[in-house]
Amino acid sequence: MPRPGFVLEVDDKTPHLLTMSGAQLRLERFGIGTQVVYTADAEESSDPVGLIEAAVGAPTGGAPLAEQLSPGMKLTLVIIDQDAPLPRPHFDPRRALTERVLEIAARRGVDDVELVVANGLKQRWSTQQVSRALGDRVATSFLPDSLISSHDVTSDDLVSIGEVQGFPVLLNRRVAQSDVVVVIGVRADASEHDPLAVGLTDLATLDRLLGFDPAPGFAEGVSDLIRGAVEPFALFAVLGQPLLAWSLRFLATREWEWKLTDRLALAGSRQIIAALPRQGAQLVNGNPRADYAVIDVVGGGYASSLSDSLGVWQAANSVEVNGSADVLVTSVWGPAVDAVDSIGSPLDVAHHALVRRAGSHLAKPLAREGGALIAFHPLRNRFSNRRQSAAADFFAKVLTETTDAGEIAARFQARAMDDEWYLDLYRKNFADHPLRVYQLWYETARAAEQFSEIIWVGGDRRCAALLGHRSATTYADALEIASGTVGMHPSITMLRGPGLVLGDVR
Amino acid sequence: MVNAPASTFGTGSTTTHVPPLLDGRIADLLAGKKIVMTGVTGFIGEQILWKVLTQCPDTVTAVLVRRKGSVTAEQRVAGLLKKKIFADVVRAAGGVEELMRTRVAVIEGDLPQVPDLPRDLDVLLHCAGDVSFDPPIDQAFMTNVVGTKALLAKLREACSDEDGNLVRVPHYLHVSTAYTAGRRRGAIPEAGHIHNIDYEAETRAALAMKEHIEARSRSAEQLTALREEAEALHRQAGYLTTSEDTERRRLEWVKRELVAAGTERARSLGWTDVYTFAKALAERVVADLCGDFRASIVRPAIVESSLKDPYPGWIEGFKMADPIILAYGRGQLPEFPASPDAVIDIIPCDFVVNAIVAVCATQPEVGKPEYYHCSSGARNPLTFRGIYEHVRNYFSQHPYATGLGSTAPATWNFPGAEPVETFLKVADKGVKLGNLALSFAWRGKRTRQLATSLDKARKQLDFLGKYLSLYGEYLQSELHFVDDCTLALHNSLHEDDRERFGFDSASFEWTHYMEEVHIPAITDPVRRLESARKRRKSRSSTFRDLKQAEPGTVLAAFDLDGTVMATNVVETYLWARLPELSPLKRVGEVAGLALRLPVYLAAERRDRGVFLRSIYRRYAGANLAALEECVDEKLAPLILDRMSPEAIRRIREHRNAGHTTILMTGVIRPLTRPFEGLFDTIVAAELATDEDGVCTGFLSGPPMVGESRSAWLNHYSQLHGIDLAASYAYADSHVDLPMLGAVGNPVAVSPDIGLMRAAKSRGWSIVEWPEMSPLPRLIMS
Numbered sequence A: 001m002p003r004p005g006f007v008l009e010v011d012d013k014t015p016h017l018l019t020m021s022g023a024q025l026r027l028e029r030f031g032i033g034t035q036v037v038y039t040a041d042a043e044e045s046s047d048p049v050g051l052i053e054a055a056v057g058a059p060t061g062g063a064p065l066a067e068q069l070s071p072g073m074k075l076t077l078v079i080i081d082q083d084a085p086l087p088r089p090h091f092d093p094r095r096a097l098t099e100r101v102l103e104i105a106a107r108r109g110v111d112d113v114e115l116v117v118a119n120g121l122k123q124r125w126s127t128q129q130v131s132r133a134l135g136d137r138v139a140t141s142f143l144p145d146s147l148i149s150s151h152d153v154t155s156d157d158l159v160s161i162g163e164v165q166g167f168p169v170l171l172n173r174r175v176a177q178s179d180v181v182v183v184i185g186v187r188a189d190a191s192e193h194d195p196l197a198v199g200l201t202d203l204a205t206l207d208r209l210l211g212f213d214p215a216p217g218f219a220e221g222v223s224d225l226i227r228g229a230v231e232p233f234a235l236f237a238v239l240g241q242p243l244l245a246w247s248l249r250f251l252a253t254r255e256w257e258w259k260l261t262d263r264l265a266l267a268g269s270r271q272i273i274a275a276l277p278r279q280g281a282q283l284v285n286g287n288p289r290a291d292y293a294v295i296d297v298v299g300g301g302y303a304s305s306l307s308d309s310l311g312v313w314q315a316a317n318s319v320e321v322n323g324s325a326d327v328l329v330t331s332v333w334g335p336a337v338d339a340v341d342s343i344g345s346p347l348d349v350a351h352h353a354l355v356r357r358a359g360s361h362l363a364k365p366l367a368r369e370g371g372a373l374i375a376f377h378p379l380r381n382r383f384s385n386r387r388q389s390a391a392a393d394f395f396a397k398v399l400t401e402t403t404d405a406g407e408i409a410a411r412f413q414a415r416a417m418d419d420e421w422y423l424d425l426y427r428k429n430f431a432d433h434p435l436r437v438y439q440l441w442y443e444t445a446r447a448a449e450q451f452s453e454i455i456w457v458g459g460d461r462r463c464a465a466l467l468g469h470r471s472a473t474t475y476a477d478a479l480e481i482a483s484g485t486v487g488m489h490p491s492i493t494m495l496r497g498p499g500l501v502l503g504d505v506r
Numbered sequence B: 001m002v003n004a005p006a007s008t009f010g011t012g013s014t015t016t017h018v019p020p021l022l023d024g025r026i027a028d029l030l031a032g033k034k035i036v037m038t039g040v041t042g043f044i045g046e047q048i049l050w051k052v053l054t055q056c057p058d059t060v061t062a063v064l065v066r067r068k069g070s071v072t073a074e075q076r077v078a079g080l081l082k083k084k085i086f087a088d089v090v091r092a093a094g095g096v097e098e099l100m101r102t103r104v105a106v107i108e109g110d111l112p113q114v115p116d117l118p119r120d121l122d123v124l125l126h127c128a129g130d131v132s133f134d135p136p137i138d139q140a141f142m143t144n145v146v147g148t149k150a151l152l153a154k155l156r157e158a159c160s161d162e163d164g165n166l167v168r169v170p171h172y173l174h175v176s177t178a179y180t181a182g183r184r185r186g187a188i189p190e191a192g193h194i195h196n197i198d199y200e201a202e203t204r205a206a207l208a209m210k211e212h213i214e215a216r217s218r219s220a221e222q223l224t225a226l227r228e229e230a231e232a233l234h235r236q237a238g239y240l241t242t243s244e245d246t247e248r249r250r251l252e253w254v255k256r257e258l259v260a261a262g263t264e265r266a267r268s269l270g271w272t273d274v275y276t277f278a279k280a281l282a283e284r285v286v287a288d289l290c291g292d293f294r295a296s297i298v299r300p301a302i303v304e305s306s307l308k309d310p311y312p313g314w315i316e317g318f319k320m321a322d323p324i325i326l327a328y329g330r331g332q333l334p335e336f337p338a339s340p341d342a343v344i345d346i347i348p349c350d351f352v353v354n355a356i357v358a359v360c361a362t363q364p365e366v367g368k369p370e371y372y373h374c375s376s377g378a379r380n381p382l383t384f385r386g387i388y389e390h391v392r393n394y395f396s397q398h399p400y401a402t403g404l405g406s407t408a409p410a411t412w413n414f415p416g417a418e419p420v421e422t423f424l425k426v427a428d429k430g431v432k433l434g435n436l437a438l439s440f441a442w443r444g445k446r447t448r449q450l451a452t453s454l455d456k457a458r459k460q461l462d463f464l465g466k467y468l469s470l471y472g473e474y475l476q477s478e479l480h481f482v483d484d485c486t487l488a489l490h491n492s493l494h495e496d497d498r499e500r501f502g503f504d505s506a507s508f509e510w511t512h513y514m515e516e517v518h519i520p521a522i523t524d525p526v527r528r529l530e531s532a533r534k535r536r537k538s539r540s541s542t543f544r545d546l547k548q549a550e551p552g553t554v555l556a557a558f559d560l561d562g563t564v565m566a567t568n569v570v571e572t573y574l575w576a577r578l579p580e581l582s583p584l585k586r587v588g589e590v591a592g593l594a595l596r597l598p599v600y601l602a603a604e605r606r607d608r609g610v611f612l613r614s615i616y617r618r619y620a621g622a623n624l625a626a627l628e629e630c631v632d633e634k635l636a637p638l639i640l641d642r643m644s645p646e647a648i649r650r651i652r653e654h655r656n657a658g659h660t661t662i663l664m665t666g667v668i669r670p671l672t673r674p675f676e677g678l679f680d681t682i683v684a685a686e687l688a689t690d691e692d693g694v695c696t697g698f699l700s701g702p703p704m705v706g707e708s709r710s711a712w713l714n715h716y717s718q719l720h721g722i723d724l725a726a727s728y729a730y731a732d733s734h735v736d737l738p739m740l741g742a743v744g745n746p747v748a749v750s751p752d753i754g755l756m757r758a759a760k761s762r763g764w765s766i767v768e769w770p771e772m773s774p775l776p777r778l779i780m781s
Helices: A049-057 A093-107 A127-145 A195-200 A203-210 A218-230 A246-252 A260-275 A278-285 A302-317 A346-357 A389-398 A405-411 A413-417 A420-428 A434-448 A461-467 A475-486 B043-055 B073-081 B084-093 B096-102 B137-158 B199-217 B220-237 B239-268 B274-289 B322-329 B349-360 B384-397 B417-439 B445-471 B484-491 B497-501 B510-538 B569-580 B583-606 B608-619 B624-641 B645-656 B669-675 B707-720 B734-741 B753-762
Strands: A006-009 A017-022 A024-028 A035-038 A074-080 A112-118 A148-150 A158-164 A167-172 A180-187 A233-244 A290-301 A318-321 A325-333 A367-376 A451-457 A470-472 A492-495 A502-505 B034-038 B060-065 B104-108 B123-126 B171-175 B186-188 B294-300 B302-304 B346-348 B370-374 B400-402 B405-407 B479-481 B555-559 B660-668 B681-685 B687-689 B695-699 B728-731 B745-749 B765-767
Touching: A006 A318, A017 A246, A017 A367, A024 A260, A035 A318, A049 A093, A049 A233, A049 A290, A074 A093, A074 A195, A093 A112, A093 A127, A093 A180, A093 A233, A093 A290, A112 A127, A112 A195, A127 A148, A158 A218, A167 A203, A167 A218, A180 A195, A180 A302, A195 A203, A195 A218, A203 A218, A203 A434, A218 A302, A233 A246, A233 A302, A246 A260, A290 A302, A302 A318, A302 A502, A325 A346, A325 A475, A346 A367, A346 A389, A346 A434, A346 A461, A367 A475, A389 A413, A389 A420, A389 A434, A389 B645, A405 A413, A405 A434, A413 A434, A420 A434, A420 B624, A451 A475, A461 A470, A470 A475, B034 B043, B043 B060, B043 B084, B043 B349, B060 B073, B073 B084, B073 B096, B073 B104, B084 B096, B096 B104, B123 B137, B123 B349, B137 B171, B137 B199, B137 B239, B137 B274, B171 B274, B171 B349, B199 B220, B199 B239, B199 B274, B220 B239, B220 B734, B239 B274, B239 B707, B239 B734, B274 B294, B294 B349, B302 B349, B322 B384, B322 B445, B322 B510, B346 B349, B346 B510, B349 B370, B349 B484, B349 B497, B370 B484, B384 B510, B417 B445, B445 B753, B555 B645, B555 B707, B555 B734, B569 B583, B569 B608, B569 B624, B569 B660, B569 B669, B583 B608, B608 B660, B608 B695, B624 B669, B645 B660, B645 B728, B660 B669, B660 B707, B669 B681, B681 B707, B707 B734, B728 B734, B734 B745, B734 B753, B745 B753, B753 B765
Parallel strands: A017 A325, A035 A492, A074 A112, A074 A180, A112 A148, A180 A233, A318 A502, A325 A367, A325 A492, A367 A451, A451 A470, B034 B060, B034 B123, B060 B104, B123 B171, B171 B294, B186 B479, B294 B370, B302 B346, B555 B660, B555 B728, B660 B681, B728 B745, B745 B765
Antiparallel strands: A006 A035, A017 A024, A158 A167, A233 A290, B400 B405, B687 B695
């Protein structure tokens, strides 16, 4: 096991600490008494074959996978496509899992095999993405025969598997009609969403599931319905913290343990980013890839695997933090937000800071109710025309009218969902479904309610204002702004590093 | 204090010639008389009418006014009388109609086609004439010489019986200008100028000149030269645009030549310009044709705003010195080549008007025209340096504020004409060179900014050049106009009239007049106007919020390259072509293209159609179906990411508003496939293929560029019943001028210099639609 995460209390001997803002890296001095939460150490990945063998051969609460397969069966591999892992992995563990399952299936004489990506409202996978995640071998054997498909939430070809609270729930046809479904995913956060429910159902169900005001019990109902209908076998690889290539390795290392090479690497990367124009900097330093250690592979029934993997991840990544702070400070590092853009669009960035990072805690939140959130990010108003057209319009047209989630849901969501251009981009050009940006905003807005102030250090003033937040030029200014609500001597917790930590607040 | 030139003669105020004097109040002298006036819609005429109507209650007037377009003379006079200065007299008369019925008779007519004049007239006051200093030669003679002759002929007719015998002797008052003295120097007496020019012959020659120059402008050499000038600017936009510009240039050339002919003729005979020359000849006409009339000629110098009446600073339009004063205030005149000691003979308008009305009341001897100078130079001279100091004082106290702050007034050293002319020449060359360099520059915001500042410099140089050539002579003139007769007339004013009708040019202070009356009077309205214009400018004119339209009645046409998408044909060619080639062939293709690039760029400068064709030749051998597949699979993301988000948003707004969206591009059709969801119609270049579906490298029709786009739009709108005037077009380059010109709401998007200039001159909106791809060009996947 790697060294677990811990909390550093800043004293007068603490060196300047690393903060990240979009693609920028810098060293910042933090006030005495600040609690800095370090993630568990990142480690190089070792060969997960043994773990996979164990998960496949001795799954919890069930027969080994090989025994569940027999010739003539219809087998579907469902590839879970959640947010994690970012930064992009060098080597995607899903590839090893998929290859192993396909191997077993081939040995057992199963011919009818298809792969379905449970991408939900996220973009469908392009051929490049398939090869990147599942490897060339899988891609070249399955892609030409169209045996790898991404789930289309707007498709007419979905199968009803029952009703929840009077609403029909539709599921991907291939998955619903398979004899055996093997779910393959990774676990790199504490998310409690059911990846099959959000990945393989229809648009209406998704709207109810993650909409502005989801009905209580609906999500559980959908999950139960799916588990009843397909009874999948699941394999989850639980990942450790991202370990970056040597030039950025210092990101995950503790400042006082930095070697000369780490210092040089920091100075070098800062100079490169500063000297080059934006696009050049992105070429050199953008979209780094990381190595993730596979801590464990959990196999067995879907429901138990889901909770087991969560348990393993929590055990490996939780850090005990002393009390909810008045001010929560976090960096937002572009490559951890967007797989393509090294800075990230303001909407994704806000979601990342408020939901993924500030929301990664056990029962008690990292910041107290009514506290302040200070995040480091330039909030650059840039969106990809192809992948984020709906988000760009949401930012430019909807947020300028209102930031109120309820009003947005009532006034704007329906029209965006039916917009032909967005749907055209979703179907043909690998863009997210337009509903996704709305759901991300509902989550963001919900998370923002907890804070009385959200302040972006170095953030574009206009963008911050559009989000309903504030911006400050420096960290000190941000604290000054926050002092109006949290006083002159607030308790501060800072989340350090590119990886995600689970706050076990006592 | 400047010594008045009059004092150097040592004769005091005695005059050698005593003009007819006034022997009573002017109102009494003019009571019961009828004054017929020309030029009441002009600056001086308007105030004369006001003066007569307000100060001479028992005098009636008749005004000779020409019709202007659809506005009749009656309507013009009614409009004039509704002005604020006439408010009192209109109220006293009981309304404009009543006033016109009782005291202002309207005679519709024009010079030289003069209508019949009323037979009961007593005074004919002629103060109509060109105000421009540089009219074309034919026009100058037509209004001044021919016009005066015709007017006098009609006057004779009105005062004669059927047999042509004079039955009454009218008083003809001719308003001329002091500068009819021409290039003479020193003291100019109040008498006819001595010369022996045959005005009949000059007039014939001037009128013939028009025919001659018109004919010359149509000669092959001239037209070729003009066409080449137009082509240098508009070749890319197409033949029609070029020919339109050629014709405009021809008309301009004709006018320029006529003006030059006038100036040169005037100078060859000793006058500064054709304006003063023709006026001088008109004076001679008066002297010749008024043998049995009473005649007076009033020669005002430079007439500027009123000192007192109707209110201090009353002025209509811009007079001679005003543009220079304004330009100085704006900081546009770092230096001006005038002699600092030249006397600038300015006279307030109300002094001129008072003098004219007083002259109306005199009874000159029959057959002996009287001359009066309305000028200040003899007894109250103001030198050029004096003006400069007043203007500088004024602008030091009331600086001209622009957006970024106020303009500091320049300090002039009066270096003389030569350095300034050298500077002008050098600066002119510099601007030309700059423009040439810019025509090769990469298109972009910076280039546009540079071009804008060059245009501004060009405008300033033109302004300076124009005023130097126009007024250079006046600003170095060493004339001084003797005004003894005028002074004698002033001195004979009745006690009661001194206050109301006084016109002694030595009776006021220049500091008061310049700094408190005149300069504020001309700068204040301009400042107001400019701030209003600034407010207007901040609202874009043709880029406006879209209104819901009946589907199928409004279209929105978009250009692709540079407008909607930040690419060019060469780049898209490489995108489309490279993926299907082997690595070695790719290198070869890129190298081959790079080698030919100068040829292509030269073609682009010449004719975009030729350029497109030569690029598309390279598609020879490509499989069309494979190309389409490649676009769908590989290029669509690239193409979409290169689009400007604002463009997409605007296109979608148009669709939501029920407009028909049209993409017009010279790009080949397969590359437009990703846009099919955005546009109702896509007009693109079609690659011709052989029977195997392999591209031949030729197009199946001419590429849609330049004027063919406007023709397409016109035809399309006719077929579908679309209202082009309510439609929109968006484009980025000069080639697209015809397409933009075809619709009512054209918008220039991140334009090149040519289109930027065209858009500015036509008042089209200019918007920036930057592409905002988060990805660098090279790593797009």
